[in-house]
Amino acid sequence: MILSTTRNPWYVGLVLAAIAVVRAAIQRLDLSTSPLPFSILRFGLFVVTFSAIFNALSVHFGRTVLFVIPPAIPYLGGPVTLEALVYGTLNGLVLTGLFAAFTVFNQAVTIRQLIRLVPQAFFPVAIMVSIAITFVPVTLRHARDIREAQAVRGHRLRGLRDWLPLVMPLLVGGLERALQLAEAMTARGFASTDEAGHDALTRLTILLGLTLLIGGWLLRLVWGYAVGGLLLLLAGIGLIMGILWRVGRRVSRTNYRPQPWTGADWAIVAGAVGAAAGFVVPWPGLDRSSIFFYPYPQLSWPAFQPLLGLVIAGLLVPALLALRLPVKNKRGVKRPSPTAQRGEPQIPPAGGLGGP
Amino acid sequence: MIRFEYVSFTYPNADRPALDNISLHLLDGEFALVVGPSGSGKSTLLRCVNGLTPHFSGGVISGGVTVNGLDPIEASPKVMSRHVGFVFQTPEAQFVMDRVEDELAFALENAAMPPQEMRIRVEEVLDLLDLAPLRHRQLDTLSGGERQRVAIAAALAFRPQILVLDEPTSQLDPKSAEDVLQALVRLNTDLGLTILLAEHRLERVLPFVDQIIYLPATGSDLVQGSSAQVLPQIDLTPPLVQVAQKLDWSPLPLTLKEGRRHSLRWLDGRTIAPKSHSESPPAGRPYIRSEGVQVAFKGQTVVQGVDLQVWPGEIVALMGRNGAGKTTLLKTLVGLMRPKQGQIVVDDQNVTGRDVADIGRKVGYLPQNPGALLFADTVREELAVTLRNHGLPPQHAPVDPETLLAELGLAGKADDYPRDLSVGEQQRVALAAIMVTCPGALLLDEPTRGLDYRAKQQLIDLLQRRQRAGAAIVLATHDVELAAIAANRVVLMSQGEVIANGSPAEVLGASPLFAPQVARLFPGTGWLTVDDVCESIC
C-alpha cells in the first residue's frame, strides 16, 4: 500500500529495509518452508536495471541531460536524462519491494495456514482450494505417466496438435478421480446434493450494501460530498461484512487445529495498518506533500517527513516478535499441541506488508 | 445388522438391473466377504449399505434395505456416515487434505465436533491402525498400503459399527495388501466391528471370514453361507481350494496349515517322481540383451550392472520387493530412462540412448496404469493413433487391427469408449494399441493388478499365444501365481541387482517368500500350479 502510493526514495528505502529485517528475523527461526525459485536480490537487480534503462531510453523528459542519442534512431533517439534514469530506478525498487513483501509473506505462512485463515463463510471455497492443492502432486505424477505411456506409442511433441494425447487423459483421468473423491466425501458425511444459493434476506442485504457502496463512492467523487459519501461507503461495507459474518456463523464446522488469534497477531496487524494508514489517510496536521515525490522536470533532493518515516517502523513488529522467540523447529512439521504454538507470530493475510 | 430384502437397482440409462432381487442378512460382528466376477454388482451392493446407491449414482431402486435399524435410502449417506464407514479401491482418490492427522479430522470438523472430542477420536483411530508414527506425514509420501490404512482410519473416525470396503487391496502389492487385511481381521476380532469386504485375494482372509456372499455374473441367484458351504459352488477360488476340491479333501481346508495336514496324509505312501521343469535352453540370439546396465534416478543408483537376455518365445517374470528396480529396468529397456552405463541391444541393434518412439516399435511397454494410454473416442481409434504416430498408413499396418482386436477378445467392443470398459478390458485395449505395430518384445508392468481371476486367466492365455507366436515377453510382477503358471524363467531382483535367474521351480519353489501355494502344499514334488498336480495324478 505504501509502496504503491509513494515514489519518495526515503520511504521506499525504509520499506525495503523493513522487509529485509523481517525476512532476516523470520529466517533465524528457520521458518522458511519452501526454497525460493530465485533470489530476491537477483530479481531486484534485474528489475531495477531493466526499469532504469528502459525508462531512461524511452522517456526523454527532464532538464539534466546526460547524453543525447541521435534522433535518427527511431524510439530511442533523443536526450537521455538523469531524471528519467532516477525515476526508472525508483519504479524498479518499488516493484522489487512488492515482490519481496509477497515472498516474505509466503515464507512465513504456509498454504495450509492461509487456507485455515479463510473466513468460515467461504469454507466451500477453502475446501476446493485444499483439494486442488492436495491433488496437484497426484496430477503431476499422472501427467508424467501419460507422457511416458504416449512416448512408448511413438508419440512425439512436434506441434500444438500433439498436446491432445497428453491433455485428454489428464482431463478425463481427473474427472474420474473427481467422481471417486466425491463419492468418498459423501460416504464421510458430505451432502451429495446442494442447496444452491442463499436466502432472500442475505441477497437483499448484499444488494443494499452494494448500492450504498456505489452511491457513496459516486457522491464523494462526482458530487463532492466527502463526509456523506464516506458514511454511505462505510455503511455499505458494514452491511456486507455483517452478511459475511452471518453466513459464516451458519456454517457449522469446528477446527481440529484452532489457531488462536493472539496479542502478537494483533500487534502485527496494528503495525501494518498503522503504517498503511499513515500514508493513505489524509491526517489533519500531517504534511503529506513529501509522499508525492516526482523527479520531473528537474531532479530535486526529496523531502523527508520524520513522522511518516516513524510510521514505517510499524512494519517491523513481526521482526521484533520473531527475535523474542527461541529458535524453533521447522514450522508446520512439528506441532506438539495447540497451546504450544500460541507465541508464534501470525502474519495476517490482509492489510499486510505491501499489498496493492 | 444389515438386511436386504428383494432389492433391485437399475442405473440411469441402463437397460438391465445391476442388482436383481437380492436378499441377504448379516449379524452384528460378522466378517462377510463379497465375491464375484467384475460387473456382477459387488460395488453397487456395497454402496446400498450407506445409501451411496442411489443417492450418489441416481437410478431406480426397489425393495428394502435396513442397516442398524435405519433405511439408508431414506436416511441419506450423510446420516449413514455415522453408522457405516466406507473404504474405496483407489488409495489416492479418497483424500481431501494432505496430512494424515488433518485427513482423519476432516469429517469430524465438518460435523462440528467439539475440538476436545475430536482429539480423542483422532488419537483413537491412530492407535487402532498403528498410524501414530505417521501422524505428521504428508499423504503422498506414504506407500499404498499405508494410505489405505489411513483411509480405513478416516472411515472409522465417527465410530461406526459397520465397515464396508470395496476391493481395498486391488491396487496394492502383496505385502501392503496383507498389512491392510491383517488390520481388518484385528478390527473384527478385537472390536467386534461388522465388516463387509469385497476382495479378490481370498487366500488371506478365508480363515477369518464368517460368511461368503457370492454374486454370480448375471441370471443366477446370490449365494450366501459359510466358507465351507459356498466355496464348492464358485469357480473363483485360490489354488489351495482348487487342489482340495480336485482331491476331495474334506473338510475343505481354508489355510495352508489345514491344507498341509491333508497333503501330508495324501503324499504319505505315494511315490511321486519330482516333476522336472527342465526346458531346452533357448537357441539363437536373444531379442533383448542388456549388458552391465546401470541406472540412476534422482541421484540414487536404482539398477546396477544388470545383464539380462530375453529370447524370442519365452516369458520372463521379473520379481522382487517394491523398489528392487523392476519398473526402472523395464523403463530403461524401452528407452524411457537412460542408462548411466552399459548398453541395450534389441534385435541385434544397439539402441542405447535412442528415442523412445523408435524403440517403441520393436519393444512394446504396458505401464502399470493402462488408463494413462487411453484417450480416443473408440477402441478402434486407439489403434489407429499408434499407427499414425509411427507414420504407418492403416493399409500398411503390420497386423490388421480388426484381427488383433478379435484375438484380444475385443471384437464386439471396437466402437466403445475405451475408458468405460472394465479394468481387464481397458488393459487389453492398451495392449492392442501397443501390439498393433507388431513389436518383437512385450514388457508388462504389474499386469495383474486389479484383475479378478477370470480376467487374469484371459491375460495368461493371451500372453501364451503371443509367446507361441515368437514374442519375447517380460512381466514385472508381484503375483507369484502368475509367475508360476506363465513364466519359463524367473529373474529375482534386489536392490537393483539380479540375485537369481532360473526356472520357476528353481527360483520360486525353494523361496520362503515367493513359493506359490501348491509348492508349499507339496514340498519336494516340483509342482507349482494346480495343473501340475492334475497332470501328475490324472
Place this chain on the structure above:
Amino acid sequence: MRQRTLSAAIFVMTTLIGIIAFFYPFWLPLVKQSAITSQSHAADSPLMLTLLVGVCFVVLLLEVQGQATSAKLIALLGMLIAINSILRFIEAAFPLPGGFSPIFFLIVATGYIFGARFGFLMGALTLLVSSLITGLMGPWLPYQMFTAGWVGLTAPLCRPAVWMLNGEGKWREVLVLALFGGFWGLVFGVIMNIWFWPFATGPAGQYWEPGISLSETLQRYALFYVVTSLVWDVARSAGNVALTLILGLPTLAALRRFQSRFTFEYRPLFPSSPTQGEL
C-alpha cells in the same frame, strides 16, 4: 423465481460496479469538469478503486459459491483446478510466445458446460491456486482472479449463439468458443493493464494523470497498450483460439460425458419423495 432474480441482480450489480471501477480513468474526466473536486479526493480514488473491486469480488464469490456443500461440485472443481494449475506450470516452465497461457481454454469450456457459477469459481481459483503453488503471488493476483472469474462467468453467453447455429457437438460450437476465447484473450490484457495503468504514473504520453480529458485518456491508453501489451495479448488471443480449435471437440465431449454423471435425477420407486440432485 424471486431467488433467481435476486441472484441475477447481484451478478449484474457486481459486474457493473467492477466495470465502472476498472474503467474509472476513462469516465472520471467527464464528470470531473462539472464537479467541485478537491485534491484529496482525486488522491484517494485509487484506494477506492481497490476497495470497490475487492468488495465486489468478495460478494460475487459468496454468491457463486452459494451454500455449496455438494461433494460432487467441490470435488469436481478441486480436481479441475488442480489440472489447470498444472497447465499453468507448463506456461511457467516453457517460454511460450508472449502472453499465451493454456489455462483460459479450460475455464471457458467448464464455464460453458457447467454454468456461470462454476465458471467463475474455476477462473478465480485456478489463478489463486497456481500462484499459491508457484509462489508467484503479487499485488496483481486479486485483479487476475477477478478477471479470470469473469471469463468463466460469461462463458455461458456462448450458449445462445451455439443454439442459434444448432451446433452442439459440431465444429460450429468449437468455433464459437474459439472466438470467445480469442476475444477474452485481448480483453483480459486490456483489463489487467487498466488496473495498474493509473498507478504507473510516468511522464511519457502513455500514462494517466489526474485531470486529462477523455479523448486524451483514450489516446494515451491506446498508445500505452500498443507499446506495452498488444503483442502479448495477440499471442494470448491466438493461443486461445488455436488451443480451443485443437482440444475443443474432445474436451467438450469428455465434459458432457461427465456432466451426466455429476447431475442426475434420483427417482426411487419407494419411498415416493423424489429429490433433485444437481450441481
